[in-house]
Amino acid sequence: MSLFGQDRSFLHALPASDRRDLLAEGAPRSYEPGEIMIRERDTSAYVLALLSGWAVVSVGTERGARLILALRGAGEVVGDLAAVDQGPRSATVTALGRVEAVAISGDRFRRFLAARPHATSLIMRQLATRLRSADVERRSLASETVLRRLAARLVELAERAGRRAEAGTVLELPLPQHDLAAAIGATREAVAKALRLLREQGVVDTAHRTVVVVDMPLLVLLAQGRARPGADSSDKSPPAV
Incomplete structure (x- = not known):
């Protein structure tokens, strides 16, 4: 997508x-x-x-x-x-x-x-x-979880509209959470939950209308459905959800 x-x-x-x-x-x-x-x-x-x-x-x-x-x-x-x-x-x-x-x-x-x-x-x-x-x-x-769809969107935004910084890749487009939700066909609450999980695992960092991708390899694996939340980038087993 x-x-x-x-x-x-x-x-x-x-x-x-x-x-x-x-x-x-x-x-x-x-x-x-x-x-x-x-x-x-x-x-x-x-x-x-x-x-x-x-x-x-x-x-x-x-x-x-x-x-x-x-x-x-x-x-x-x-x-x-x-x-x-x-x-x-x-x-x-x-x-x-x-x-x-x-x-x-x-x-x-x-x-x-x-x-x-x-x-x-x-x-x-x-x-x-x-x-x-x-x-x-x-x-x-029809077939993918909110977390996987969100990860795919963040990877795409980082690749197409990201700026490299010391902390990671900063997404230059100021998309608030309700727009991220609208971009993956999910509720704002579901996106907030998925973002919180990604933050807890050190994959992304967030501020007001700002997302920084900290661990791009793991985010890519999550987008591909080849990693579980909480697993490191060497774990390529199917996701649990």
Whole structure:
């Protein structure tokens, strides 16, 4: 399962001239932390090309909760599905911090793709990657424990948005516990319990909106289901839960 897109974003994969042409089709927009950029089920069709910052892609559940599907950063586009199929928005996109973007109308975005087969191929590949990730996520929700799902998320965040420090790997994205819970389909209480267990075992350290991965090898083994809580990294026996 993955919160992130492909290693190389859509904008960065475009030739420089195509990237300039696409951005010239839109208008700059700025979003403050927590501001909704795109709303689920809305009928708008503009595309946002992200220039800086991080955005959270989420959907509402039947129980009124929120499930985080993805994190999108600089170089990626959001809202492209509605622009391509002209259907309602499939998810809500919210600024995690301050976000700078360029808004491009759906009509202009479709014309851009029609004139550039390479760009169309990139969008199709992006949609396929997201679909595969959703399939993996459904299997994870059905079969893995909260601790294992949380460990996998923390490994991914450390690898993609972590900063090396003396104490370990500091996660740069300020995700509070309720967002971590929404990112693995669990309750905040269950995530707090799992984090407490990881802290007690010296795997992570936490502060306000900050997580430091102290023992990455053990966290990876927990994410893979190859270690038990409380075991050291040399113990690769199946987890007890």
